[in-house]
Amino acid sequence: MMDKKTRDILITNFFAVVLGLILSGIMILFLKKNPFSVFGILFSSMFRDGYTIGEIFVKATPLIFTALAFAFTFKANLFNIGAQGQFYIGSITAVSVSLLIPSALAIPVAIVLSFLAGGLWGGFMGVSKAKFKANEFLISMMSTYVALNLMNYLLRTILMESKGEYPQTESLAKSTWLFKIVPHTRLHFGFILAILAAVTVWLILYRTTFGFRIRAVGQNQEAARMSGVNPEIIYIISFIISGGLAGLAGVTEVNGVQHMLLQGFNPSIGALGIGIAILANGNPIGIIFASILFGALHVGGTIMGQLSGVPSSIINLMEGFVMVFVIISYFVRRKWEMNRDKKLLMEGNV
Amino acid sequence: MSTPFFELKNISKYFAKVIANKDVSLSVDRGEVLALLGENGAGKSTCMKILYGLYQADEGEIFKEGERISIRTPRDAMRYKISMIQQHFSLVSAHTVTENIILGNVKGKINWKEAENTIQQLAHRYGFNVDVRKKIQDLSVGEQQKVEILKSLYLDANLLIMDEPTAVLTPQEIDNLMEFVENYSRKGNAVIFITHKLKEVMHVANRIIVMRSGRIHGNVLKEATNEMELSRMMIEHSIEELDKGEDKREAGEVCLSVQGLTVVPRNEVPLLHDVDFDIHKGEIFGIAGVSGNGQQELCMTLCGAMKPTSGSILLNNEDITHLSIRKRITLGIGYVPSDRHRYGMVMDMNLSENMFLKASYSKEWNNNGIINRKKLAETTSRMLHKYDVKAPGPYALARELSGGNQQKVIVGREVEFCGDFIIFDQPTRGLDLGAINNVHSAILKEKKNNKAIMLVSTELSEIFALCDRVAVFYKGKIQGIFRTSELDSQKIGLLMAGYTHQEVV
Structure with missing residues (x-):
């Protein structure tokens, strides 16, 4: 028999999704379209062919990284809102490495250096938090704009394509592309890298002394300090790792998907990552599945926009509704559990 | 009616x-x-x-x-x-x-x-x-x-x-x-x-x-x-008779020595003022006083969380005044804090994780940074049994335990894994009598194990029941250090209220 907790999670999450769909369905009604046929297109289009299914995982890949980035600092009770900026720094590094070394060697070098560059960028926030008690929420958020403008600046100067027409780099040499893991799709090695990253993060957090200390600081900084842990060092290291994870998304998007860097590159994966991390309650394995869900909605939504004449932004709305209801459902579950315990006590003792 | x-x-x-x-x-x-x-x-x-x-x-x-x-x-x-x-x-x-x-x-x-x-x-x-x-x-x-x-x-x-x-x-x-x-x-x-x-x-x-x-x-x-x-x-059980052990006149060697310890925050009155005392091995040294008279600061300074303005702390003749909390833990200072929710435990972690809290840097339960969860859980189970903690097992969340049982876990942790000197800061505050007895007998057992113990308490009965000597604190100063046999609750009450030794005798 399924235990009651699991049953609750399934029921509440199911209703959260359904309610999200109903509300966005009402939005579709306002556009004078039939929501059933629109949703029909949404779901059928997700699975219409192998290429589209592959696309779901392609979209999920960078989300896994940015969600992990948020979750990692979240465990230390820190808020890294700037995964978007760390992703840009990682992207700049990946594209530079790949342009300088136009061979397969570029891939491992880009992976290492993007991690380090994103980590360094994130590390600044950790240091300012640790040394100057700066508000990491604000700093990480504002640093995104610095990174964005740094990228735009580079795209108009030294990284600009040789013709000098568009703010984008040259296309990367084919040898520097991440290889495909499923033929006839765009699904590339980056997805495997993302899964590995999620598993590694889980192992670090729940199996190592270092991860233990991060969680201890996150849940009770004072008790951790009294146990000899230096919270300041934990802040810095968590931010370095968090920034590094977001930086890796740069490799998967530059070397795996776009094969170049251009202005306005994936502008919302940072924000989505935050939502996904919360949806998965910060659990690295849960993040994989939540990212795939959002990848699917995104892919389906894009096609739906093309086929039904409904603006694809309705899918963002739907993602938002689902997210709000999922968060509410967490509290509903807690209430149910409490009532159940109460009832047991009443019956057992009357 | x-x-x-x-x-x-x-x-x-x-x-x-x-x-x-x-x-x-x-x-x-x-x-x-x-x-x-x-x-x-x-x-x-x-x-x-x-x-x-x-x-x-x-x-x-x-x-x-x-x-x-x-x-x-x-x-x-x-x-x-x-x-x-x-x-x-x-x-x-x-x-x-x-x-x-x-x-x-x-x-x-x-x-x-x-x-x-x-x-x-x-x-x-x-x-x-x-x-x-x-x-x-x-x-x-x-x-x-x-x-x-x-x-x-x-x-x-x-x-x-x-x-x-x-x-x-x-x-x-x-x-x-x-x-x-x-x-x-x-x-x-x-x-x-x-x-x-x-x-x-x-x-x-x-x-x-x-x-x-x-x-x-x-x-x-x-x-x-x-x-x-x-x-x-x-209560369902009676209060246990405590066997304090013989009142040792000749003390063992000095374990902890505090000399001229002073803590003065900038532009404020001193929190600790020129505090001097020694604690010997096999001795329970009481710190009496109305709470808020420097006891908390004394504990924090001794365990390394607060820097003294002047003065020195010696543990087994080694100067530890400027060592970090982590080094002091390694040297064997145990600390049962008065506010266990804030300083002693991580409520949303399970009991074995809480047991691990102070040992995360020691080699005891990890191999190259990977936690040996099996060994940790076994040790925790043994501890729960030994200290009579009422808990479902090592994977129960700390939050789910009653206050008394949480305190038993902390006492067990500090006693088992720390070396020579243990600070108990109001270890029985807010506990029921069963848990109080439990904690008291744990303290007395450590005394028999020849550890040096500092017991901060606002309960005079606790001081009299356990301590060999007692220092009375008033506004960050020691009013006097006495053998508990020399004092009665009347005298100690006056000392706690700020009367000096001369006025009392």
């Missing part, structure tokens, strides 16, 4: 996983002082919070003078002239006494003169020596409590509920409070006095209701009972 002033009938309250109150019926009459006696967690406060509208009962009814009433919020309670003074005061520390008292009862333009006069008169009538223009932050805890009481009087309350009102007071302040309670009830008001101290009950109450695990276990008039009977009603 006359109709009771207030009556609770068959009240039950359930929290997640616990029965807080079960079928509680009690009443209080005008002019009566009712003591609600019981161990911590017996359900006294919960029951009174229901009467005050902070909690809603799951079952049961409340009556005032025979009429059924519904109290859903403290505001309702105030309308029925019920007032409750919480264990932790609810005062705005940056505001004056007057501002605090009229807060919530003023509209429009405030006539300060009138308000101040009314409150000052109220204070005089009950013999409270409080300056109504002073800010709360400049008042002592005892005075703050008077402000809380004045707040109730200002609202014209007829039923005053006091939750452990004496916990923070000096003996002299307690006497004053008792006087007030008698005075107030004589005017036809009722008082419900929540406490777990037998002596107070016998002193102040007309009638005593004993609670145990959420239920009522006795309802007696003071004249018809005595302390022994009450303690039997309160």
Whole structure:
């Protein structure tokens, strides 16, 4: 028999999704379209062919990284809102490495250096938090704009394509592309890298002394300090790792998907990552599945926009509704559990 | 039989996983002082919070003078002239006494003169020596409590509920409070006095209701009972006789030596002033004093969380004054903090993780940074058994345990994994008698193991029962160091109140 907790999670999450769909369905009604046929297109289009299914995982890949980035600092009770900026720094590094070394060697070098560059960028926030008690929420958020403008600046100067027409780099040499893991799709090695990253993060957090200390600081900084842990060092290291994870998304998007860097590159994966991390309650394995869900909605939504004449932004709305209801459902579950315990006590003792 | 002033009938309250109150019926009459006696967690406060509208009962009814009433919020309670003074005061520390008292009862333009006069008169009538223009932050805890009481009087309350009102007071302040309670009830008001101290009950109450695990276990008039009977009603087990061990005259070698320790925050009065003492191996050294006289700072400085302004700390003749917390843990300093929720445990982690907290840098349970979870869980299970912790197992969350059992886990951790010197900062505060006995015997056992122990306590009985020597703290200074056999509670009370050694002897 399924235990009651699991049953609750399934029921509440199911209703959260359904309610999200109903509300966005009402939005579709306002556009004078039939929501059933629109949703029909949404779901059928997700699975219409192998290429589209592959696309779901392609979209999920960078989300896994940015969600992990948020979750990692979240465990230390820190808020890294700037995964978007760390992703840009990682992207700049990946594209530079790949342009300088136009061979397969570029891939491992880009992976290492993007991690380090994103980590360094994130590390600044950790240091300012640790040394100057700066508000990491604000700093990480504002640093995104610095990174964005740094990228735009580079795209108009030294990284600009040789013709000098568009703010984008040259296309990367084919040898520097991440290889495909499923033929006839765009699904590339980056997805495997993302899964590995999620598993590694889980192992670090729940199996190592270092991860233990991060969680201890996150849940009770004072008790951790009294146990000899230096919270300041934990802040810095968590931010370095968090920034590094977001930086890796740069490799998967530059070397795996776009094969170049251009202005306005994936502008919302940072924000989505935050939502996904919360949806998965910060659990690295849960993040994989939540990212795939959002990848699917995104892919389906894009096609739906093309086929039904409904603006694809309705899918963002739907993602938002689902997210709000999922968060509410967490509290509903807690209430149910409490009532159940109460009832047991009443019956057992009357 | 006359109709009771207030009556609770068959009240039950359930929290997640616990029965807080079960079928509680009690009443209080005008002019009566009712003591609600019981161990911590017996359900006294919960029951009174229901009467005050902070909690809603799951079952049961409340009556005032025979009429059924519904109290859903403290505001309702105030309308029925019920007032409750919480264990932790609810005062705005940056505001004056007057501002605090009229807060919530003023509209429009405030006539300060009138308000101040009314409150000052109220204070005089009950013999409270409080300056109504002073800010709360400049008042002592005892005075703050008077402000809380004045707040109730200002609202014209007829039923005053006091939750452990004496916990923070000096003996002299307690006497004053008792006087007030008698005075107030004589005017036809009722008082419900929540406490777990037998002596107070016998002193102040007309009638005593004993609670145990959420239920009522006795309802007696003071004249018809005595302390022994009450303690039997309160607990299911008797207090163990403690074997203190022989009072060693010639001490073992010095383990911890504190010399001229001073902590002065910038532009403030010293928190610790020129503190000197030695603790020997096999000795329990008590730190007595009303809380807030430098004990916390002493503990923090010794364990490394606070930097001394001057002075030095030697552990086994090694200067540790400037070492980090982590190094001091490695050198064998154990610390059972007084605020275990804040400093001692991570509530949302499980017990084995909490056990691991101080050992995350030692090689004991990890191989190259990977936690050896099996070994850790086994050790934790063994510890839970050894220290008689009532818990489902090593993977239970710390939060799910009762306060006493949480404390047993911390005591076990500090005792088992620390070397020579252990600090116990109010280790039994807020615990029930069973857990107190448990902690006391653990402390005595460590003494037999020849460890040096520092015991900070505000409970004199604890100091006398356990300590070989005691230092009395007052405003960050040591008033004197004595063998406990040389002192009695009268003398130590005066020292705690600031009298010097010469004045006392």
